[in-house]
Amino acid sequence: MADDPLPLRRRLTATRLALAAEALLPALLPGLGVVGLFLALALGGVFGLLPGTLHAVLLGLFGLALVLGWRRVPAALRLPAEPLARRRLETDNAVPHRALETLEDTLSGSGPDPVAEALWQAHRERAAQAAARLRLHGPRPVVARHDPWALRALVVLALVVTGIAAGPEAPERLRDALVPHFGKPAAGAAGDAAGYTAWITPPAYTRLPPLYLGEQGQAPGQPLRIAAGSIVMARLHGVGSGGVAFGEDIVPLDAIETGSFAGEVPVRAGDRLRFLDGTSEIASWPLEVLADKAPTVAFAAPPSATERQALRIAYLATDDYGVAGVQLSIRLAGRGEPLVVPLGGATGRPEAKSVTFRDLTAHPWAGLEVTLELTATDALDQTGHSAPVIVTLPERQFRHPVARAIIEQRKRLVAKPAERRQVALALGDIAARIDAYGGRMPVYLGLTLSAITLFRNAEKAKDAEVVDLLWEIALDLDEGRVPNAQAALRAAQDALEEALQSGASDAEIARLMEELRQAMAEYLQALAEEAMRRGFDQAQPLPGGDMMTSRDLERMLDEAQRAAESGSREAARQMLQNLREMLENLQAAQGMMQNGDAQALNEGMNQLNDMLREQGQLRDQSFAEQQRREGGTPGQRGRPGQQQSGQQQPGQGQPGQSGQPGDLSGQAESQEGLRQQLGDLLRQLDEAGLPLPDALTRAERAMDQAREALEGNNPGAAAAAQGEALSALREGMQALGEQMAQQLGIERGQGRAGSSQPGSERDPLGRPRPGRDYGSGDDVRVPTEAEARRVREILDELQRRAGDRSRSQDELDYIRRLLERF
Structure with missing residues (x-):
């Protein structure tokens, strides 16, 4: 068709290719099914479980099936004839009267006929116009006709599932499927395909992350430093019998299926960790088992007494993994059993540093020389002791004479229980002097009840109750409700500090902070009432002292709360300790009356x-x-000392006023x-x-x-x-x-x-x-909201990086130390 236009020739060529594609895809479909089935079996690890001979036979069968499945592919690769393409174009475009064949035909006849030639030419022009409107259509292979059972979907599903299951092992499994290993025993026997999945879990109290073994973690040959008490969790596959060895000590694993063994093995002493297939070594690591050391503890400062005669104890305790608890032992010479006082501040971190206060003035040993010793424990109940320190236990000095007399009888009862009747008589005499304690009925009833109890009970069973009651009576006489308010304040401070150290939630911190505010307000109110009762002007400034108002204390609490909310809980703890010391010394003005x-x-x-x-x-x-x-006239010139002059009070005479001028x-x-x-x-x-x-x-x-x-x-x-x-x-x-x-x-x-x-x-x-107010806060650096938000962002980023196991161990240790510190 030499006179055909070029576009028609291109359409015919494209249509021939489409027809060839429609014939090629059905020819490829059986072979593609064979390939898909082979890949699914390979990714599923089936070939790795087969002996070499069976593996080779199966490869041959798959090869034969592939050849048979693609036997029609060569015929499908030939292009269809051009008439088929013309007919396909006419059919796809619904061209009538076989217009494309008209363009290929010639006018028959023996001689020229002008009329016939004109008609033929008109017919060809109409056919050419129809050919110019032709549109190409893509291949339309009818796959369902060749796969009526939709087996292709099953093959695709198998490929997806096995590919996900294989994960990073997919390339290795494909290589193993293509190369049979002759002489390899059946699944479950030792061989080259033996592998493992294992990690080491340290004890929970160490707060260390699990250590993975293998290519994704600690590669074989790299040294391991493992805490004592860790657990090795291992699963060996492709082996005949699995075991874990620590040095020469071998621990067998349990069989979970054919060729797979697993178990959890506690770490034992040994210089090397090995995974074994029978007696053959699969992988090994140099091993060092780190024994848990006992904690250490020491006094950070000598124990001392506060203004309120509370015992101030500052200590520093350390442990390789975490301090579980710290307590103070108080021993009196000649007494067998010591007095044990638990101290706060231990949060399971490697370092516990704290300052705590304990009011022991009510104890019978108050005022005596005792030996103090700190004891720290860790999660394994190992203990560490500080060097003993000899101090005099703080003793309360009572101001009220009746309170002093009551305390003397209390000491007598504690020291000489056999003289309880003499003590009862003395208490009765004190109770009879009603004017000495202002006729306060609770004091009278308490003393009378104590005397009666001592008279009626010849045993020591009730002595402890009387001792406690006498102490409460003396305290009430001496300071009213200040001691109870102070005890509630100390309890609120201890609870808040413990919550900050133990990582309590922000809601819990806020609740305890509000309780501390209430306890502090009640304590300050009790101090004010006691000062007024004793006729002491608490608002008078102390020379050389530090003026402090409730607004200053509230501001310090606000700063501590903002620090805790921004994540700086250690800074919040330090602020609370400073506040505690200030409150302990707040009654210095009251001490002036002692x-x-x-x-x-x-x-x-x-x-x-x-x-x-x-x-x-x-x-x-x-x-x-x-x-x-x-x-001169008085007042014309400045008079020295004018600032001392003041107006006379009514009724007072002016010095010299009675005399005449001069x-x-x-x-x-x-x-x-x-x-x-x-x-x-x-x-x-x-x-x-x-x-x-x-x-x-x-x-x-x-x-x-x-x-x-x-x-x-x-x-x-x-x-x-x-x-x-x-x-x-x-x-x-x-x-x-x-x-x-x-x-x-x-x-x-x-x-x-x-x-x-x-x-x-x-x-x-x-x-x-002038123009200033108490407690401006200029001496305290208060972080801005933007700075607090930046601190939170930094902490979040550190926590994110701490969870990234792809980072080096040194970097993870450094991040962990930062998080523990801040």
Whole structure:
């Protein structure tokens, strides 16, 4: 068809190829089924279980089936004839009258016939127009006609299932399927196809991850360092008999199916871990079994007593895997059984560092010399002991005289139980002195009940109850409800610290934090009530001390809660320990009332404050008289010491007011009276056994000189002497303040309240400067919300990397240490 257009020729060629494809796919289908079945068996590991001869025979059968299945493929590879392609195009496009064959035909006839040629030409043109509209169609093989049972779907399903099951072993199984191993015994005997799946699980208390053995973990030949008590979990396949050996000690595994053995074997002593097929070694690793060491513990600081006579214990305990518990043993010379006090702070981590407080003032051994020893235990109940420390157990000093008498009888009952009747008589006498304890009915009933109990019971069974009751009565007399509030506060602090150490949930931390807030509020309220009951102004700033308000304590709790929520629980624990120490020392002002020396200092400070005010008024009057005599008007020039002058209280006479202008006898009498007050104060301090500040002695001499100048009608000299007296009084007041600070065990300048440096928010007396408030928090670095969120992101990333087993062991150990620390 030389005159055919090129597009028609291309369509014919494409149609011939489509017809060839339709014939090729049915010819390939039987052979593809054979190949799919072979691959499914290979991926399923069937050929690896067969002897070499049977494997070879099966390969031959599959080869023969493949040849028979593809016997029609050569014929299907030939292109169909062009007439078939033309007919296919005409059929697919519904071209009438065999238009494509018309284009191939010629006009028959012996001679030219113009009419016939014109008709023929018109017919060919219509056929060419029809051929120009032809559209190609793809191959349409009818597979279902050649596979009516849909066996092809089963082959595809088998390939998918076995391919997933084979996983990374698929290439190796395909190679084994193509190469038979002649001489290989049947499945279940030892041979080259022996393999294993194994890992080592350390004890749970070590918190170590499982260690995988093989290509995906610790390759054979690499050294193993395994904690004692670990379990080797192994499964051997393709073996005749499986076993695990530690050195020369062989442990057989249990058969689970033909050719497979598995079991869990505890790690034993040995220098090498081996997997065995009978006596043949499959894989081995150099082995070192790490024995669990006993923990160590020591006092981080010498045990000491707080302001409330609680025992402060700081310790550091370490273990190779985790400290399970720490306890304090208290032993009294001559007593066999020690007193064991559990301590918090052990959370199963390799290091436990904590500061804890225990109130042992109620124990009969309080005030005696005892030996303290720390004991740490690990998960295997191994123990470690600290070096013994000899201390005097803190003893409570009762202020109330009746409370002291009750405690004396309590000690007598504990030390000499046989004298319980004498103790009962003494308690009855104390109860009879109703005025001594303000007629408080609970005290009377408690003492009477204790006396009756001791009289009626000749045995020691009830002594412990009486001892506890007497302690509660003495505490109530001495401090009201402060001890119970303090005990509740300590319990809330212990519960919160334990929750932070044990990794409790955020909701649990928030709940315990709220309980601590309530306990702290009740404790502060009890302190305030007790201070008011004893007539002590708790709001008075302590010289050299650290001013602290409930807002400061609330702010510290808020910081600790934010640190815990951001994941920095160790930092939150440290903040809570600092808060605990501050609360333990909070009753320093109350401690001033525990002895006469401190009370005398407090009264002396108040008297000196009044003297300063009166001395300033006297100097102002002397200065005014001097100005009048010199012809000036009082008040025209600045008067020294004006800041000490104040308004007179109603009913008080102004010194010198009774005299006429120029008469200084009244001022001299007032000055002498002030000097006598100072002398009385000095005698009181001396009788209390307190050192007398030299400044107060100078103030007394200056007052005497001022009196003499006033009697000599010399106001100028009097004003100068009075100014010296003012300066000396200020120095004496400062010296007394330092003695008060020493009574409280506080160094001057300690804390932000005592700071008088430029830019400090408080003045030297601990009061806020103008425009400032207590506890501004500028001395505490509070993380911002963005910083807290960044910390959380870093912790999440560390935890993600810790779970990535593809990382090196050194990197995983480093990440684990970071997570344990933060």
